[in-house]
Amino acid sequence: MVDQPxxxxxxxxxxxxxxxxxxxxxxxxxxIDENDRQGGQIYRRQPENxxxxxxxxxxxxxxxxxxLHTDFETLRPHIDYRxxxxxxxxxxxxxxxxxxxxxxxxxxxxxxxxAGATDRIMPVPGWTTPGTYxxxxxxxxxxxxxxxxxxxxxxxxxxxxxxLVAWQYLRAGATPAAVLDTSxxxxxxxxxxxxASRARVVANGVRYMADLARAGVKLHAGxxxxxxxxxxxxxxxxxxxxxxxxxxxxxxxxxGMGYGLRSETQLADLLxxxxxxxxxxxxxxxxxxxxxxxxxxxxYLAGDGALLRGADAAEAAGQLAAxxxxxxxxxxxxxxxxxxxxxxxxxxxxxxxxxxxxxxWPAHLAASLPDDxxxxxxxxxxxxxxxxxxxxxxxxxxxxAKALTRPGMGRCQGRMCGLAAAEILAAAREVPVREVGRxxxxxxxxxxxxxxxxxx
Amino acid sequence: xxxxxxxVAEKDRKTIHLFVDGHEIEAREGDTLLVALLTRTDxxxxxxFDASPRAxxxxxxxxQDCWVWTEAGEQLRACSTTAQSGMRITTTEVPxxxxx
Amino acid sequence: MMAYxxxxxxxxxxxxxxxxxxxxTAFFLRQQGLSVILLERDLVGQAASGVNFGNVRRQSxxxxxxxxxxxxxxxxxxxxxxxxxxxxxxxSGHILVTTHEKDGARLEKYAVDxxxxxxxxxxxxxxxxxxxxxxxxxxxxTVSYSPLDGHANPRLAAPAFGRAxxxxxxxxxxxxxxxxxxxxxxxxxxETTTGQSYQAPLLQVSSGAWGRAMAARFGEDIPFSANGxxxxxxxxxxxxxxxVIGSSSSVPEEGVYLRQxxxxxxxxxxxxxxVANLETRRxxxxxxxxxxxxxxxxxxxxxxxxxxxxRTWSGVEGYVGDNLPIMGPSGKVAGLxxxxxxxxxxxxxxxxxxxxxxxxxxxxxxxxxxxxxxxKRFGS
Numbered sequence: 006m007v008d009q010p011x012x013x014x015x016x017x018x019x020x021x022x023x024x025x026x027x028x029x030x031x032x033x034x035x036x037i038d039e040n041d042r043q044g045g046q047i048y049r050r051q052p053e054n055x056x057x058x059x060x061x062x063x064x065x066x067x068x069x070x071x072x073l074h075t076d077f078e079t080l081r082p083h084i085d086y087r088x089x090x091x092x093x094x095x096x097x098x099x100x101x102x103x104x105x106x107x108x109x110x111x112x113x114x115x116x117x118x119x120a121g122a123t124d125r126i127m128p129v130p131g132w133t134t135p136g137t138y139x140x141x142x143x144x145x146x147x148x149x150x151x152x153x154x155x156x157x158x159x160x161x162x163x164x165x166x167x168x169l170v171a172w173q174y175l176r177a178g179a180t181p182a183a184v185l186d187t188s189x190x191x192x193x194x195x196x197x198x199x200x201a202s203r204a205r206v207v208a209n210g211v212r213y214m215a216d217l218a219r220a221g222v223k224l225h226a227g228x229x230x231x232x233x234x235x236x237x238x239x240x241x242x243x244x245x246x247x248x249x250x251x252x253x254x255x256x257x258x259x260x261g262m263g264y265g266l267r268s269e270t271q272l273a274d275l276l277x278x279x280x281x282x283x284x285x286x287x288x289x290x291x292x293x294x295x296x297x298x299x300x301x302x303x304x305y306l307a308g309d310g311a312l313l314r315g316a317d318a319a320e321a322a323g324q325l326a327a328x329x330x331x332x333x334x335x336x337x338x339x340x341x342x343x344x345x346x347x348x349x350x351x352x353x354x355x356x357x358x359x360x361x362x363x364x365x366w367p368a369h370l371a372a373s374l375p376d377d378x379x380x381x382x383x384x385x386x387x388x389x390x391x392x393x394x395x396x397x398x399x400x401x402x403x404x405x406a407k408a409l410t411r412p413g414m415g416r417c418q419g420r421m422c423g424l425a426a427a428e429i430l431a432a433a434r435e436v437p438v439r440e441v442g443r444x445x446x447x448x449x450x451x452x453x454x455x456x457x458x459x460x461x
Numbered sequence: 462x463x464x465x466x467x468x469v470a471e472k473d474r475k476t477i478h479l480f481v482d483g484h485e486i487e488a489r490e491g492d493t494l495l496v497a498l499l500t501r502t503d504x505x506x507x508x509x510f511d512a513s514p515r516a517x518x519x520x521x522x523x524x525q526d527c528w529v530w531t532e533a534g535e536q537l538r539a540c541s542t543t544a545q546s547g548m549r550i551t552t553t554e555v556p557x558x559x560x561x
Numbered sequence: 562m563m564a565y566x567x568x569x570x571x572x573x574x575x576x577x578x579x580x581x582x583x584x585x586t587a588f589f590l591r592q593q594g595l596s597v598i599l600l601e602r603d604l605v606g607q608a609a610s611g612v613n614f615g616n617v618r619r620q621s622x623x624x625x626x627x628x629x630x631x632x633x634x635x636x637x638x639x640x641x642x643x644x645x646x647x648x649x650x651x652x653s654g655h656i657l658v659t660t661h662e663k664d665g666a667r668l669e670k671y672a673v674d675x676x677x678x679x680x681x682x683x684x685x686x687x688x689x690x691x692x693x694x695x696x697x698x699x700x701x702x703t704v705s706y707s708p709l710d711g712h713a714n715p716r717l718a719a720p721a722f723g724r725a726x727x728x729x730x731x732x733x734x735x736x737x738x739x740x741x742x743x744x745x746x747x748x749x750x751x752e753t754t755t756g757q758s759y760q761a762p763l764l765q766v767s768s769g770a771w772g773r774a775m776a777a778r779f780g781e782d783i784p785f786s787a788n789g790x791x792x793x794x795x796x797x798x799x800x801x802x803x804x805v806i807g808s809s810s811s812v813p814e815e816g817v818y819l820r821q822x823x824x825x826x827x828x829x830x831x832x833x834x835x836v837a838n839l840e841t842r843r844x845x846x847x848x849x850x851x852x853x854x855x856x857x858x859x860x861x862x863x864x865x866x867x868x869x870x871x872r873t874w875s876g877v878e879g880y881v882g883d884n885l886p887i888m889g890p891s892g893k894v895a896g897l898x899x900x901x902x903x904x905x906x907x908x909x910x911x912x913x914x915x916x917x918x919x920x921x922x923x924x925x926x927x928x929x930x931x932x933x934x935x936x937k938r939f940g941s
Contacts, residue, residue: 039522040522040541041541041543046521051471051491052491052543053491054474054475054490054491055471055474055491056471057470057471061470093848094848094851094873095848096847096848096849097847101848108852110849123519123521123523123524124519133508133513133515135465135503135504135514135515135516136465136503136516137518138517138518138519138520139518139519139520139524141519141520141521142517142518142519142520142521145520145521146466146496146520147469149493150492150493150496151468151469151470151471151472152466152467152468152469152496152499152500153466153467153469154465154466155465155466155467156467177469177470178469179467179469238503238504238513238514239463239465239503259465269523382508382515382518382524382526383525383526384510385508385509385510385511398720398724399724401604405604405607408611408716409716409717409720414872415525415871416525416526416528416796416869416871417523417524417525417526418871418872420523420524421518421519421523421524421526447846447872447873447874448846448848448851448873449848449851449870449871449872449873451522451525452525452528452796452869452870452871453851453869453870454536454867454868454869454870455795455855455858455859455865455866455867455868455869455870456855456859456866456867457852457855458852459849459852509797509798509824509825510797510824528796534864534867535867536867536869555798555799557798557799557801557864557868558695558696558798558799558801558802558864
């Protein structure tokens with residue numbers, strides 16, 4: 006019997022480097038990519054008939070993006086690449102994938118999950134109004150489609166992406182109306198020590214802020230978001246409180262919002278990997294060792310889907326996870342290779358922790374969200390309904406709350422609302438957020454057409 | 462109807478035409494369905510529970526808030542579907558068991 | 562080292578297991594004026610009671626179960642007033658559909674046989690059914706229509722009964738695992754993992770798939786298995802399927818069923834089941850079963866084929882060898898009662914089981930015939 010292949014899920018920085026390392030060792034991995042073109046989100050490629058050069062798309066990271074894309078093209082003949090394909094479940098015999106309406110069961114000997122992350126969202130009244138997007142979405146619109154989400158957008162949230170996206174919009178001619186950061190200047194200084202491990206990245210961030218300020222874009226720190234205002238179902242303004250508690254408002258026609266990232270962990274959950282609460286990022290994630298091994302011997306994780314450390318760390322972690330697979334399947338791995346990768350990742354870890362300190366997840370905002378604010382945008386479930394689950398219906402944890410009043414019950418399975426809903430539940434129960442647990446994953450992790458047939 | 466998105470570059474691509482709620486709109490080859498619609502209109506769908514307009518959110522296939530129906534009853538995730546000439550999209554009604 | 566025994570909590574009745582049966586029994590025992598302690602290992606209504614399809618259906622049941630089922634239906638229709646909460650019960654009607662001739666003949670016979678029990682069914686041809694229920698597919702032949710059946714939300718029903726029982730004075734104790742049950746000359750003594758012990762002269766085991774092990778400890782073992790239903794739900798679409806629709810096929814894999822909730826989602830299940838794990842308290846949902854269900858669902862309602870599934874799940878259900886529950890007094894221990902092993906068809910029965918068990922425990926008798934469910938049927 007032929008050995009089952011190693012599968013890499015995801016073709017961003019982590020997945021690409023993992024596949025590359027496996028190929029170097031003579032393996033022919035299956036690479037399953039939900040996107041139609043390799044690159045992932047941060048190094049997402051534009052359609053083939055677009056003409057902008059890499060520098061325009063990826064700025065300071067253009068060389069890395071180009072290297073990742075060209076290296077992948079070199080890999081293509083040596084891998085079984087399946088673009089436009091979603092892994093939606095796990096059966097006894099393999100991963101369940103779907104492309105259009107064809108389902109395939111893909112057996113594996115080992116699997117490296119490099120599923121990436123999405124924006125971490127804290128709802129605010131009005132956030133379902135058309136014109137409101139995640140920060141990642143605002144960037145993708147620009148990068149992959151040469152579009153701005155509006156002519157005068159506000160960027161609100163926290164984290165380095167806030168300033169990068171605002172700067173990219175400025176350069177594209179859609180000058181931001183304001184940048185509203187929930188992190189105060191003093192909080193940011195606290196994280197600076199950890200961030201100093203990557204001076205170049207910090208310098209870039211400072212430059213973005215300086216460019217924005219020079220262009221007259223107001224950068225507000227330590228704000229408390231109050232509402233995204235609308236007229237005729239369109240975003241018209243954002244209101245917030247400044248550090249002194251004064252009510253402020255800025256007119257705009259779009260909002261990009263995000264508070265750092267959250268890992269895509271559904272597949273690790275379906276594969277029954279154990280999870281732990283990460284106090285640094287204040288979210289549950291699969292347990293991984295420093296090589297990306299999970300608690301399940303044939304499942305490995307790499308990239309932002311495991312630990313939120315960004316694209317550079319993802320490349321190293323992808324290579325490292327591949328080394329772990331190779332080591333565990335009897336290949337010899339040069340100690341120097343893994344030692345070097347561990348060193349790189351140690352720097353990234355310090356930096357990641359510094360970032361999380363400098364731009365903390367504003368958990369406290371959950372407690373003050375008005376009862377009528379929509380939290381679960383799929384099912385239209387409000388903060389008040391989550392509080393009803395917590396109080397009158399006595400739900401001690403997220404799955405019970407979901408069963409009783411439906412937060413996270415919809416199409417996205419809580420990707421957008423789950424972390425905020427947990428904060429609301431925890432605040433209402435007056436317990437730390439880890440105690441309300443996390444939403445269990447259910448297949449299909451993305452909506453699955455009922456007219457599918459299994460490939461024979 | 463006012464548009465949400467603005468094109469900031471790559472404007473000289475080939476033109477394609479599709480239909481939204483019966484009205485013909487112009488888009489560009491290589492547009493996602495989401496971009497094709499939102500550079501001309503201000504919504505993709507309506508939430509099932511309060512009928513409020515929605516126009517997507519994450520643009521990376523995670524939030525599932527940009528599913529649109531074709532007039533023939535097919536469903537497409539607008540952010541990850543390339544717009545094709547002649548597509549007929551409905552944002553106002555779900556063509557589901559209407560002949561009962 | 563001996564710990565000082567904490568004071569034992571006492572009541573007239575202890576219920577072990579807070580699924581639908583336990584919660585409903587606790588509620589109705591309070592109506593009978595008895596004091597009740599309900600011990601639940603997790604949270605009320607989390608296992609089979611919370612994950613099932615939500616069918617409030619009488620037709621096609623074992624005829625001897627219809628008196629119990631009828632009693633239950635009479636309670637379902639007055640639930641909001643009775644327990645003070647809406648559990649989304651809709652009397653939508655229920656249709657059983659067939660594609661094979663012999664299955665149709667079986668439905669026709671059942672419609673005659675169930676009449677003396679007060680269940681009125683209408684048999685329709687496929688064309689008659691399509692005229693009345695236009696969503697039904699072209700391959701459907703004989704259909705049995707039960708207008709007074711319907712569906713409800715299983716995630717809400719048992720917890721709502723638990724809360725109602727608590728409001729009525731029952732002590733509902735969750736997150737507490739029973740470690741031992743002993744019977745002294747007078748009373749049952751129940752020990753738990755929290756260290757607290759409980760005492761009562763009467764005890765009901767209603768611990769679902771875990772009931773078999775408890776009965777076995779009293780020397781009453783039964784043929785039993787623990788299985789997981791294969792459930793799923795579509796995205797919401799406009800509410801246009803009123804009745805619950807179930808296949809009456811004698812081919813197990815074809816036996817799927819569906820219902821549309823008023824919010825618009827279509828809940829479905831049926832076909833093959835998975836094997837549940839009583840230790841991990843989980844039953845797997847096999848994605849290949851989900852795949853198998855697709856074409857059979859499309860046979861019932863062809864337009865479902867263009868919808869999307871957004872979630873699947875399973876849960877632990879107890880099945881008795883003869884596919885009938887264990888319900889009634891113990892054959893060996895005085896004061897001990899059973900209500901478990903409802904074989905995937907207990908949801909509709911929940912309120913009726915609660916009322917009947919409460920009556921039986923409080924008064925020693927009931928007019929509802931329970932012989933067929935007596936645990937002694939497996940006695941050697």
